[in-house]
Amino acid sequence: MGLTTQSLRLESLRDIYEIEKGDKQYVIALAGNPNTGKSTVFNYLTGLAQHTGNWPGKTVASARGQFKYKNNEYIMVDLPGSYSLFTASKDEEVTRDFLCYGNFDAVVVVADATCLERNLNLVFQISKLTKKVILCINLIDEAKKKNITIDRQGLQNELNIPVVLTAARSGQGMNELKKAIENVSFKQTESDELKNLSYLQYESETREKITEQNYNYANELKQKYVKEDINKLNRDKKIDDIVTSKKFGIPIMLALLGLIFWITIQGANMPSQILAELLFGLQYKLNEIFIGLGVNDFLRGIVIDGMYGTLAWVVSVMLPPMAIFFPLFTLFEDLGYLPRVAFNLDHLFKKAGAHGKMCLSMCMGFGCNAAGVIGCRIIDSPRERLIAIITNNLVPCNGRFPLIIVLSAAFFAFTGSFLDSIIPALSITLIVLVGVSATLAVSYLLTKTLLKGVPSTFTLELPPYRAPQVGRIIYTSIIDRTVFVLLRAAAVAAPAGAVTWLLANIYVGELSILIHAANFLEPLGRAIGLDGFILIAFIAGFPANEIVMPVLLMAYMSTGALTDYESIDSLRQILMSCGWTVLTAINVMLFSLLHWPCSTTLLTIKKETGSLKWTFAAFIIPTGIAFLVCFVTASVYRLIW
Amino acid sequence: MKLVDVGVGKTVKVERNSAHDYLKERFLALGLTKGADVEVLRKGPKNNLTVYRIRGAMIALRNEESRFIEVL
Numbered sequence: 028m029g030l031t032t033q034s035l036r037l038e039s040l041r042d043i044y045e046i047e048k049g050d051k052q053y054v055i056a057l058a059g060n061p062n063t064g065k066s067t068v069f070n071y072l073t074g075l076a077q078h079t080g081n082w083p084g085k086t087v088a089s090a091r092g093q094f095k096y097k098n099n100e101y102i103m104v105d106l107p108g109s110y111s112l113f114t115a116s117k118d119e120e121v122t123r124d125f126l127c128y129g130n131f132d133a134v135v136v137v138a139d140a141t142c143l144e145r146n147l148n149l150v151f152q153i154s155k156l157t158k159k160v161i162l163c164i165n166l167i168d169e170a171k172k173k174n175i176t177i178d179r180q181g182l183q184n185e186l187n188i189p190v191v192l193t194a195a196r197s198g199q200g201m202n203e204l205k206k207a208i209e210n211v212s213f214k215q216t217e218s219d220e221l222k223n224l225s226y227l228q229y230e231s232e233t234r235e236k237i238t239e240q241n242y243n244y245a246n247e248l249k250q251k252y253v254k255e256d257i258n259k260l261n262r263d264k265k266i267d268d269i270v271t272s273k274k275f276g277i278p279i280m281l282a283l284l285g286l287i288f289w290i291t292i293q294g295a296n297m298p299s300q301i302l303a304e305l306l307f308g309l310q311y312k313l314n315e316i317f318i319g320l321g322v323n324d325f326l327r328g329i330v331i332d333g334m335y336g337t338l339a340w341v342v343s344v345m346l347p348p349m350a351i352f353f354p355l356f357t358l359f360e361d362l363g364y365l366p367r368v369a370f371n372l373d374h375l376f377k378k379a380g381a382h383g384k385m386c387l388s389m390c391m392g393f394g395c396n397a398a399g400v401i402g403c404r405i406i407d408s409p410r411e412r413l414i415a416i417i418t419n420n421l422v423p424c425n426g427r428f429p430l431i432i433v434l435s436a437a438f439f440a441f442t443g444s445f446l447d448s449i450i451p452a453l454s455i456t457l458i459v460l461v462g463v464s465a466t467l468a469v470s471y472l473l474t475k476t477l478l479k480g481v482p483s484t485f486t487l488e489l490p491p492y493r494a495p496q497v498g499r500i501i502y503t504s505i506i507d508r509t510v511f512v513l514l515r516a517a518a519v520a521a522p523a524g525a526v527t528w529l530l531a532n533i534y535v536g537e538l539s540i541l542i543h544a545a546n547f548l549e550p551l552g553r554a555i556g557l558d559g560f561i562l563i564a565f566i567a568g569f570p571a572n573e574i575v576m577p578v579l580l581m582a583y584m585s586t587g588a589l590t591d592y593e594s595i596d597s598l599r600q601i602l603m604s605c606g607w608t609v610l611t612a613i614n615v616m617l618f619s620l621l622h623w624p625c626s627t628t629l630l631t632i633k634k635e636t637g638s639l640k641w642t643f644a645a646f647i648i649p650t651g652i653a654f655l656v657c658f659v660t661a662s663v664y665r666l667i668w
Numbered sequence: 669m670k671l672v673d674v675g676v677g678k679t680v681k682v683e684r685n686s687a688h689d690y691l692k693e694r695f696l697a698l699g700l701t702k703g704a705d706v707e708v709l710r711k712g713p714k715n716n717l718t719v720y721r722i723r724g725a726m727i728a729l730r731n732e733e734s735r736f737i738e739v740l
Contacts, residue, residue, distance in 0.1 A: 111697030145699050145723040231692070235685070239701040242723065249724075263726070264709060273713050370728050374716035377730070383717075407690070484691045484733050486698060489719060489726040 044129040046091075052100045053212040054130060058122055058153060059137035060146050061108030062490045064165040066090075067195040068137055069105040072205070096205045101212070104131070112152045112227060113234050118404050126156055127224055132212040133159045135204070140170035140177060140192070141491055143253055147245035148238065154188065155226045159214075161189045161207045168194035169493055174256030181252045196496055263491050267367070271489075276371040281456060283364075287355045289452035292436050295347035296595060302347065306339035328532060329525050333581070337524025340577035341516040344598070345429040346509070352428060354504040356393060361495035365390050369487055376482075379467040380474025382411035383485045385418075389466065392422035396624055397631040399424075404635075408483035414473050416632055417645045418466045420624040421652075423459065426572030427619045431458055433576065437599040438612040462620050465652055477644075519571040527567065527578050531585030541582055555654055556614035556661030558606065565618065570626050575619065610664040614657045621653035671706065671720075671729075671737035679707040680739040687736035699723035700737060 046054045057065050073092030090105040106125055107118035126134065136153055138146035143164065154160050164177060183190040189207040193200035229237065269275055310331060317327040359365065369386035376383050384405050392399030396419050403415040423431060435454045440447035474480065530541040538546070545559030552558040564579035583605045602611070623646050624632070633642045674680050682704045685695050699722050700706070707721040717728040 111693070113693050113697065142724045145725050148697070148699065234693070235696060235701070238696040239703070242699050242701045242704065245699075245723075267719070267726070268710060271710065271712055271719070273711065273715075276713050370712055370717055370719075373712070373728075373730070374714040377716065383730075484687075484694070485730055486694055486733065487717070487728040488698075489728060491726075 044125050053132040054102045055208055056131040056134045057105045058134055060110055063137045063139040064195055065137045069103055071195045071201055073103050133208055135161045135163050137163045137165050140164045140167045144245045144249040148241045151241045159211050161211055163191050163193055163204055165193050165195055167192045176254045178252040271367050271370050280371055285452050285456045288455040291348050291352045292451050294351045298347040299343055302343035306343050329528050333524040333528025334521040337520045337577045338516055340580055341520045341573055344433055345573050348429040348432040350505050354501050357500045357504050358495045363490045363492045366489050375467055379470040380482055381414050381470040382406045385415040388415050389422045392419045394425055396420050396424045396628040400631045400635055410478050410480045414470050418469050420649050421462045421466045423620050430576050430619050431455055431616045434612050434616055437595050458616055458620055515571055520574045523567055523574050523578055527581050555657035556610045572625050618653050618657050621649055623650045669739055670735045671739050672731045672734040674708050676708050679705055683740045684738040698727055
């Protein structure tokens with residue numbers, strides 16, 4: 028796996044990794060083992076909100092940001108986590124190549140204070156390439172909790188590079204880090220420019236010898252300069268004995284998932300009602316004002332009932348569950364729970380012929396399928412990466428979750444007892460399980476047919492549990508999500524609302540265009556337990572799934588079934604009056620879970636696979652499953668009802 | 669003996685890494701070099717994955733992988 032040094036390739040790599048900089052500007056690379064808090068260091072320095080999470084492989088493409096220190100500007104490049112420069116998975120290649128060919132002025136190697144021995148190997152490797160290295164021993168607060176003490180001065184003298192102890196989350200040691208960055212960046216010598224690339228071209232046996240020496244030295248340094256308390260080290264082991272045990276691992280995981288949904292449903296109810304009252308009250312007022320001003324009815328309809336109305340639906344119905352679900356999910360991510368999920372489920376993925384880390388890209392899919400598809404880069408084997416990309420859409424994303432949450436809250440809380448809060452949470456958990464089962468089934472079938480092969484090798488690190496940064500998570504995910512959703516809503520929902528309103532109010536013959544279209548799709552919709560309007564809404568939701576529900580409600584209301592939205596219960600009444608049954612609710616949830624990916628995701632798939640064929644597969648496979656599953660449930664329902 | 673055959677709770681020393689290509693490099697990167705201490709911590713669901721403490725980190729390996737590590 029040595030590097031080719033053909034001059035052509037070298038030149039082109041230099042072009043890719045050359046970062047433009049002006050006077051008084053310096054390029055600083057951030058490298059380190061996966062999951063050492065590089066992104067937290069990056070965020071602290073640059074003030075950017077790069078998503079952080081406690082699992083290896085989160086940063087799959089390098090992020091860039093800047094900060095100022097004493098009149099100079101520093102351009103930070105956050106490189107994907109890497110165990111070694113010798114091995115190269117797709118994301119690790121980025122790190123290696125940047126360190127070889129990038130025009131950086133300093134490299135900050137971020138190391139985990141609680142696992143210094145393992146982290147030092149990379150420090151030694153990078154030190155062979157360049158002299159402009161700073162060792163940033165991060166998570167010193169976690170180390171303190173575990174009674175680990177590190178002799179910074181001793182290490183610095185021994186390694187002969189600046190060593191800084193930091194806790195980037197609280198900002199501890201960050202000034203020292205900036206100072207160290209300044210010192211190293213200013214020290215430009217000619218010999219620094221010549222990187223010792225031959226170091227990466229040794230034969231396998233030599234590399235093995237070097238690694239062995241590196242690790243022996245790392246062990247020696249650890250014995251000398253790091254003091255540990257073995258009792259404290261066993262805390263994680265005790266937690267993991269339960270959380271990843273044969274018996275309780277999977278049940279605990281399902282219970283936690285259910286709990287997250289339960290909190291989301293309970294928490295979303297109130298804000299949803301308040302927002303609805305506010306926004307629809309305003310719509311009423313706006314309509315009055317427009318009428319008072321004598322605005323043309325048609326224009327008023329497009330702007331207020333079409334554009335504003337759809338926006339109001341997105342904000343009041345879709346936003347609250349999102350704003351609650353994602354901080355909760357991020358909490359578990361920060362804690363370090365996701366790799367445990369991958370651990371518990373690996374045997375299933377192995378059987379399906381998929382990669383164990385697919386679990387992690389699926390978890391990213393919960394946030395956004397396009398991000399999940401990019402996240403599949405953590406999977407090395409091209410075959411398994413393709414499987415992960417094609418199936419990622421079977422995890423409900425950000426835009427689809429609220430629909431599932433809202434519908435299960437509306438339709439499955441019917442007993443009038445305490446069960447009302449539990450059944451919806453259970454049904455959402457079930458829906459997610461259906462998605463996971465579909466993922467496994469598709470992976471299995473692909474492995475047996477189009478993408479034949481055996482599961483590739485797999486190593487999974489279970490990072491130490493870390494106390495989540497609750498305040499930051501709540502703040503950033505609510506602000507990020509809110510801004511993100513509102514912008515997307517404005518960009519997609521408003522025009523979609525206008526178009527829907529137009530289609531509902533332009534008549535061809537006796538009926539509006541919308542109704543003609545709905546009638547046309549009605550037989551197909553009926554066959555799978557839906558109706559024509561629902562299919563139209565899903566088609567309209569192609570640019571963004573957030574608008575499926577709002578467009579559907581608009582379409583229904585335009586047919587005359589006008590009811591004021593006051594609570595989740597009135598949503599049920601509106602839908603029931605349009606002919607919905609429990610089957611419709613179930614099938615809309617299933618269809619939303621399984622149907623085609625949104626346009627952004629498809630474009631990302633095209634980019635990531637570089638193939639129209641696989642992009643088409645990623646469209647047609649879920650769509651086929653959605654129709655099939657809904658057809659089956661509808662048929663079964665009709666048989667027993 | 670192979671690492672896959674070591675019982676839970678035991679600590680062993682790596683003798684040889686007989687994996688090839690990518691896996692071999694990956695093992696080395698994780699610190700599974702000759703002489704490294706490996707503690708067997710736990711087996712996961714279906715005995716599919718085993719958690720090891722390697723160089724202070726917890727690493728899970730499948731049986732298919734851990735059989736390439738010879739230990740003493």
